[in-house]
Amino acid sequence: MAKVKSLSDLNKMREELQSKMNLREKGEHPDSIVQIKVSMATCGIASGAKEIMDYMINELDNRAIDAVITQTGCMGYCYAEPTIEVTLPDNKPIVFGYVDTKKAQEIIEVYIQTGKLVDGIIPVNYETVNNE
Amino acid sequence: MVKYKKQIRIALRNCGFINPENVDEYIVREGYAALGNALTNMTPEEVIDVIKNSGLRGRGGGGFPTGLKWELTRKVDADQKYVVCNADEGDPGAFMDRSILEGDPHTVLEAMAINGYCTGASKGLIYIRAEYPLAIKRLKIAIDQAREYGLLGEDIFGTNFSFDVELRYGAGAFVCGEETALIHSMEGLRGEPTVKPPFPSESGYKGMPTNVNNVETYANIPVILLKGADWFSSIGTEKSKGTKVFALAGKVNNVGLIEVPMGTTLREVIFDIGGGIKDGKKFKAVQTGGPSGGCLTENHLDISIDYDNLIASGSMMGSGGMIVMDEDDCMVSMAKFYLDFTVEESCGKCSPCRIGNKRLYEMLDTITQGKGTLEDLSKLRNLANVVKDTSLCGLGQTSPNPVLSTMDNFLDEYMAHVKDGKCPSGQCKALMSYIINADACVGCTLCARVCPVDAISGEKKMAHLIDDDACIKCGACMDKCKFGAIFIQ
Amino acid sequence: MDLVKLTIDNTPVVVEQGTTVLEAARSVGVDIPTLCYMKLDDLEFENKPGGCRVCVVEVEGRRNLAPSCKTACDEGMVVNTHSVRAINARRTVMELILSDHPFECLVCAKSGKCDLQSLAQDLGIREIHYQGEKSHYKGDESPAIIREMDKCIMCRRCETACNDVQTVGTLSAIYRGFESVVAPAFEMDLDHTNCTFCGQCVAVCPTGALIERDYTWQVMDAIVNPKKRVIVQTAPAVRAALGEEFGLEPGTLVTGKMVTALRKIGFDHVFDTDFAADLTIMEEGTELLGRLNKFLEGDKDVKLPMLTSCCPAWVNFFEHHFPEMKDIPSTAKSPQQMFGAIAKTYFANQLKVKREDLVVVSVMPCLAKKYEASREEFSANGDADVNISITTRELAQMIKNANLKFTDLPNDDFDRPMGESSGAGVIFGTTGGVIEAAVRTAYELHTDKELARVDFKELRGFEGIRSATIDFDGLPINIGIAHGLGNARTLLNDIKEGKSEFHAIEIMACPGGCIGGGGQPYHHGDVTVLKRRQKAIYQEDAGKSIRKSHENPYIQKLYTEFLGEPCGEKSHELLHTHYFDKKKKIEI
Known part of the structure; x- marks a missing residue:
């Protein structure tokens, strides 16, 4: 990776990364890619987030569902750990709390595969500066 | 148009959104743009002015104006200066710094570099608790990636500015969150505070001018530079700008990490965001500021949260722990809990903190045993005031706050303990008795068999009796009784 | 220097910027009590952690009370040292400290000399309101x-x-x-x-x-044992401080009274370590000249500068911290140990007693001497050369035990032969004294000329590190002096780095030299006590008829009758030692 040697380098890099991500998210299979973020701060991991992440990678793979699973930091819903955020194509992200393997299976089978909502959704109660 | 929400995430803006182990994701969300712009298009003075105008104050607890701190460090002439990030989070129940470091480590690195540019420092040190292994791991990855991209190191953004960051590990001493103690610890000395002045901005790490800021403070910096001082200062109250992250804990339904604009009321935080008190119980008090803070009551629920209002109410912002208590919580025990913590965490350097807190704890213990007297209460108040008035550092100067604020707001509970020998919340074991209702007892002997200290006697099929002197109040009998015959008085 | 104006207890004060409130208050007669604070001017000792919080005062406009020892005066500051708030805080803090202190004052070694005890008295503490675990x-x-x-x-x-x-x-x-x-x-x-x-x-x-x-009871046991002959040696610094234990002014010389007291306590012979100090000069001076001559002859391996070796704490220091340099100090034993070695051989022979039946007691201003006396190499067949070493303070206790009214005692003289000494032996008690004594003798031995003046004022003083060049009749000899081990470390590091220009260096572990030793009456932070003791030492030297060690007739006699030549075979056996690398011995 080239080093950032100036501010315009950084700006260029941001644009490239942005379009690369757009491509990754929507480009190849614009209708089928699913994005999943697993809250993997210490608190999440302690509640079992790692197992959930492993489980989902395997399950999605077994079911041949095209998905990107990434780890992320704390989402702030300590009372409902482990939490995961699922973004279906052309849909708003949905956060699920209290996820165990059973719930994960349900999320995959019901929400991801059929698009029907399941219990355990956590309403987003904040706004961030970046989506203003 | 999104519906108005109580929370605005500035410091936590990337937490839960990006993969903290991938610098690209940070860059996509405008990461390092503030640093790039500051280095390329602004003088250090201009950057400091933005921070000053934004009204940002230190989020570690003290609330010192951040821009002013930077300016003070900038003004001191020295060959070498240091920028330090205080990540020695130690308040019981507070974990916002860990969350930021685990969820968005680059924002701290970027802000430290900006700080280095402003103060004239080329070295940054992050003092982080060794008990935060994941945060350490992610910071190390972030530092490596930033170095690889040239965002740390020599000649950043092709501007001649050099800055690098190293980690220093704390061994888990609460007092090392105090900046002079923190600096001594980084120097390899005993983690003890020294009297200020001199402030670290004049003489800090290795005797050099040092700017110490907390993690959350740093997390605000890049956004302020990107969006401007006016934007930031439009959020919050007159003297407290922006947002504050709180670790909401205790008897609320939605415990967790929240970030609200300054000026939000405690009621909004506890009842709207926190979802109210668990199990439909009644709200009793909220402790803000951890062991350094005070206890606020129902009467304080509608004050808007900012540095000055909290202090005026007998508490403080602290680093942002917020513990909610309900009707089942005993306020004397609560004060005792915090004193237990400060007794453990005092460094022992000054006598009021070393011995005074111990004595405060012992007196509270006596009161919760039902052995306190009215005279003890006046002694307790005097000692709490003296410890506050004479201690060397912030730890001892604030450690009596839980005692003083509970005495101010819940004196009736103290009186009940010392005058009536009763704990109104039924939490103080020494003040409660397990009693068998002879009418309900069928004499099944189960309680007698589970009692670990053989305090229960009685013939089979006859009503049993608990010997209160022998009873250790473990509650095993009550749990086991199938007939609801055992109650607490 | 900028001046600042402030008010302390309604009194206007003008002080230099940087002055603490405590110092400013004392300058106008306001004596704010302190406890942890201690400062020894000129000795680089300053302890003010701001920890005890006894010296807190009220400063207008400040949220909390301020520790006066750590608070610098500011322009316009208004200080109240005895407001109700300050007094209450001070007393409460003192009660807290006392609440974590064993109440053993009546049987405590420090009773009557304890800063905590006297502060409790000054504050009039009569009740501890806060009791708890200790x-x-x-x-x-x-x-x-x-x-x-x-x-x-x-x-x-x-x-x-x-x-x-x-x-x-x-x-x-x-x-x-x-x-x-x-x-x-x-x-x-x-x-x-x-x-x-x-x-x-x-x-x-x-x-x-x-x-x-405390070894005073071992001494008493020996004295009352009819099989034992008990002799005592007293170090030079003792006589300049012992009087303080009996209410005399610091710097009062009590040599004669001390001798009388020792006799009355029951020692069979009362001798002087100063005699052994003269002997030390003969050996150490000869060794220095030997090394110098080799150096002048072009010997590249000769170890210079030579360091003195009479201070046992200093010996421990280089054995622990600079073992790689253990060849540099003189091999001469300390005066205490030379005395012991001669007493257990030469003098025991004269008395015709077995060395085991001769008990050698030393009275020292020093705690390291107790340790030194117990070093294995300073014994023969399990019998130590110096059997018991006690401090100035312990001697005072023995005098009190013997019901002697010390201040009224008549003067008396030391016994012969080991009680005769020169002024050079006396000045061993202060920083700079050993090297001055050595110069007096080495000069005359080297040049064969009589010194025009014996007082080397350029070697005297109180500065931590001093240096002077003495003209040995055309040969300039560079002398270094350090007292306090921190200063010693500075000079040692210079030697290590090859930067040292000195030929000889005197090192004393204690600030001020032996007059400031760990076994002396407590100075309670008053550095003038040490300075007055130093003055007394030079006064005793000036009053002596013999001022140079080699002119001590009993030393001359010792060489002719017993030892032969300085640094000769017998001397090496009895008066010289060797050092150990103790770095490895630190076990964790």
Whole structure:
């Protein structure tokens, strides 16, 4: 990776990364890619987030569902750990709390595969500066 | 148009959104743009002015104006200066710094570099608790990636500015969150505070001018530079700008990490965001500021949260722990809990903190045993005031706050303990008795068999009796009784 | 220097910027009480951690009370040192400190000389309102120092002495909160650490937490044993300080009274370590000239500068910290040990008693001497050359036990032969004295000329590191002097780096030299006490008829009758020693 040697380098890099991500998210299979973020701060991991992440990678793979699973930091819903955020194509992200393997299976089978909502959704109660 | 929400995430803006182990994701969300712009298009003075105008104050607890701190460090002439990030989070129940470091480590690195540019420092040190292994791991990855991209190191953004960051590990001493103690610890000395002045901005790490800021403070910096001082200062109250992250804990339904604009009321935080008190119980008090803070009551629920209002109410912002208590919580025990913590965490350097807190704890213990007297209460108040008035550092100067604020707001509970020998919340074991209702007892002997200290006697099929002197109040009998015959008085 | 104006207790004060409120207050007669604070001007000792909080005062406009020892005066400051708030805080803090202190005053070694006790008196504490658990720590008894840390009040003076002044680094605060205490790492016993037993921690301890190991009863046991002949030697610095224990002004010489007291206590012979100091000069001076001559002849391997070796704490220091340089100090034993070696051979022969039946007691200003006397190499067949070493303070206790009214005692003279000494022997008691004594003799031995003046004022003083060049009749000899082990470390590092220009260096572990030793009456932070003792030492020297060691007739006689030549075979056997690498011995 080239080093950032100036501010315009950084700006260029941001644009490239942005379009690369757009491509990754929507480009190849614009209708089928699913994005999943697993809250993997210490608190999440302690509640079992790692197992959930492993489980989902395997399950999605077994079911041949095209998905990107990434780890992320704390989402702030300590009372409902482990939490995961699922973004279906052309849909708003949905956060699920209290996820165990059973719930994960349900999320995959019901929400991801059929698009029907399941219990355990956590309403987003904040706004961030970046989506203003 | 999104519906108005109580929370605005500035410091936590990337937490839960990006993969903290991938610098690209940070860059996509405008990461390092503030640093790039500051280095390329602004003088250090201009950057400091933005921070000053934004009204940002230190989020570690003290609330010192951040821009002013930077300016003070900038003004001191020295060959070498240091920028330090205080990540020695130690308040019981507070974990916002860990969350930021685990969820968005680059924002701290970027802000430290900006700080280095402003103060004239080329070295940054992050003092982080060794008990935060994941945060350490992610910071190390972030530092490596930033170095690889040239965002740390020599000649950043092709501007001649050099800055690098190293980690220093704390061994888990609460007092090392105090900046002079923190600096001594980084120097390899005993983690003890020294009297200020001199402030670290004049003489800090290795005797050099040092700017110490907390993690959350740093997390605000890049956004302020990107969006401007006016934007930031439009959020919050007159003297407290922006947002504050709180670790909401205790008897609320939605415990967790929240970030609200300054000026939000405690009621909004506890009842709207926190979802109210668990199990439909009644709200009793909220402790803000951890062991350094005070206890606020129902009467304080509608004050808007900012540095000055909290202090005026007998508490403080602290680093942002917020513990909610309900009707089942005993306020004397609560004060005792915090004193237990400060007794453990005092460094022992000054006598009021070393011995005074111990004595405060012992007196509270006596009161919760039902052995306190009215005279003890006046002694307790005097000692709490003296410890506050004479201690060397912030730890001892604030450690009596839980005692003083509970005495101010819940004196009736103290009186009940010392005058009536009763704990109104039924939490103080020494003040409660397990009693068998002879009418309900069928004499099944189960309680007698589970009692670990053989305090229960009685013939089979006859009503049993608990010997209160022998009873250790473990509650095993009550749990086991199938007939609801055992109650607490 | 900028001046600032402020008001203390309604009195206007003008002081230089940087002056503390405590100093400013004292300058106008406001005596704010202190406890942890201690400052020894000119000796680089300053302990003000701001920890005890006894000196807190009210400063208008400040949220909290301010520790006056750590608070610099500001323009326009309004200070109230005795507001109700300040007095209440001060007394409460004092009660807290006392609440964690064993109430053993009646049987405490420090009773009557304890800073904590006298502060409690001054504040008029009559009741401790805050009682509770007291802290307890492991006891520690070495041959020299007893640590009874239940009495520690965390003033940190010992830590400052050990680390900042002596740079030994044995003592530091360990544990935290209520359990915190000053101790060696891992609470090891001093014996197992790199402690030099200089005793400066004891000299500054405000309470009975650090005290000397008391050997007075062993001395009494020996005196009453009819099979034993008990002789005593007294170090030069003792006579300049002993009087303080009996209410005399510091710097009062009590040599004659001391001799009388020792006789009355029951010693069979009362001798003077100064005699052995003269002997030390003969050996050490000869050794220095030997090394110098070799050097002048072009010998590249000769070890210069030569360092003195009469201070046992200093010997410990280089054995622990600079073992690679253990060939540099003179091999001459200390006067205490030379005395012991001669007493157990030459003098025992004269008395026709077996060495085991001759008990040698030394009275020293020093705690390291207790340790030195117990070193294995200073004994023969298990019998130590010096059997018991006691301090000036212990001697005072023995005098009190013997019901002697010290101030009324008549003067008396030391016994012969080992009680005769020159003025050169006397000045061993102060920094600069050993090297001045050596110069007086080495000059005359080297040049064969008589010194025009014997007082070398350029070698005297109180500065931590001093130097002078003495003209040995055309040969310039560069002399260095250090007192305090931190200063010694500076000179040693120079030698290590090849930067030292000195031919000879005198080193004394204690600030001021032996007059400031760890076994002396407590100075309580008053540096003028040490200065007056120093003056007394030079006064005793000036009054002596013989001023140079080689002119002491009993020394001359000792060589002709017994030893032969200085640095000869017999001397080497009895009067010289060797050093050990002790770095490895520190076990964790």
